Amino acid sequence: TQLLEQSPQFLSIQEGENLTVYCNSSSVFSSLQWYRQEPGEGPVLLVTVVTGGEVKKLKRLTFQFGDARKDSSLHITAAQPGDTGLYLCAGLRSYGKLTFGQGTILTVHP
Amino acid sequence: DAGITQSPRYKITETGRQVTLMCHQTWSHSYMFWYRQDLGHGLRLIYYSAAADITDKGEVPDGYVVSRSKTENFPLTLESATRSQTSVYFCASSGGTDAFFGQGTRLTVV
Numbered sequence: 001t002q003l004l005e006q007s008p009q010f011l012s013i014q015e016g017e018n019l020t021v022y023c024n025s026s027s028v029f030s031s032l033q034w035y036r037q038e039p040g041e042g043p044v045l046l047v048t049v050v051t052g053g054e055v056k057k058l059k060r061l062t063f064q065f066g067d068a069r070k071d072s073s074l075h076i077t078a079a080q081p082g083d084t085g086l087y088l089c090a091g092l093r094s095y096g097k098l099t100f101g102q103g104t105i106l107t108v109h110p
Numbered sequence: 111d112a113g114i115t116q117s118p119r120y121k122i123t124e125t126g127r128q129v130t131l132m133c134h135q136t137w138s139h140s141y142m143f144w145y146r147q148d149l150g151h152g153l154r155l156i157y158y159s160a161a162a163d164i165t166d167k168g169e170v171p172d173g174y175v176v177s178r179s180k181t182e183n184f185p186l187t188l189e190s191a192t193r194s195q196t197s198v199y200f201c202a203s204s205g206g207t208d209a210f211f212g213q214g215t216r217l218t219v220v
Contacts, residue, residue: 006152031207042200042211043153088152095160096141096204097168100153 003027006089006101013079014109021074021104023089029099030092032072034063037086037103048092079108113137116201116212123191123219131186131215133201141204142184143168144176146197147214153200159184191219 005024013019023032031050035043047056049065049072056063060083062075076083084107090098114135123129135142140161145153145168155168157176165176173195175187184203188195196219201212 033209040213042202042213044211045208048207090153092207095158096206096209097143097155097158098145098153098209099155100145102150102152 004089004091004099004101006104008104009102010105010107012107012109015080016078017108019076019079019106021087021089021106022071023073023101024071025091026070027091028069030069032065032069033090033092033098034072034074035088035090037088043088076106079106081108081110084108114201114203114210114212116199116215118215119213121215121217123188123217125191125193125219127191129188129191129217131188131199131201131217133184133186133212135182135184135201135203135210137203137205137210138181139203139205139210140181141206142178143202143204143209144174144184144186145200145202146170147200148197156186156199188217191217193219195219 007022033048034046037043047063052067052069054065060077064073087104089101117132143158144156147153154170159165159178162181199215202209
């Protein structure tokens with residue numbers, strides 16, 4: 001069974017601070033995805049990383065895929081209250097199936 | 111409107127009752143999925159479908175039944191609801207990589 005360990009589970013920071021969320025697996029995934037979920041809504045895809053060592057930027061969010069394609073990280077620079085939410089990493093498997101990490105609940109205080 | 115819709119948004123049912131959660135997508139995506147989201151477990155795959163009339167079990171299929179007679183619909187049925195099936199259920203569709211999630215159905219079994 002392919003598992004994804006996500007850390008930390010909870011993160012409470014002040015506006016303007018930087019943070020990093022980690023996603024680690026003992027198995028290789030063909031690609032990893034990061035989702036953001038707000039209360040009462042479904043997850044929304046932020047990014048897909050495919051190549052080992054790949055780095056993708058989405059405004060203040062930087063996503064990295066490990067060289068061995070077993071781990072990924074999400075770094076947010078100068079966090080804002082609007083970044084508050086649940087962040088989920090997910091490994092893509094055959095037929096589009098996803099294996100999710102447990103999620104990181106991020107709270108950014110003004 | 112294009113997208114993926116779930117109904118109902120909220121449902122309370124009694125133990126032993128049969129209940130069906132509906133999912134409809136307008137993109138003609140081949141793949142459709144049902145996940146449940148519980149605290150401490152993240153999202154776990156219940157069933158998935160690669161095309162009309164093709165379905166298969168995910169990680170936690172016990173107590174659930176699915177069907178897919180049409181590409182756009184993928185209903186999930188709890189044959190005899192149990193309290194352990196109290197959860198938030200998400201339907202998703204995908205063309206193979208990027209998944210799009212519905213808003214979820216919060217089901218409470220009393």
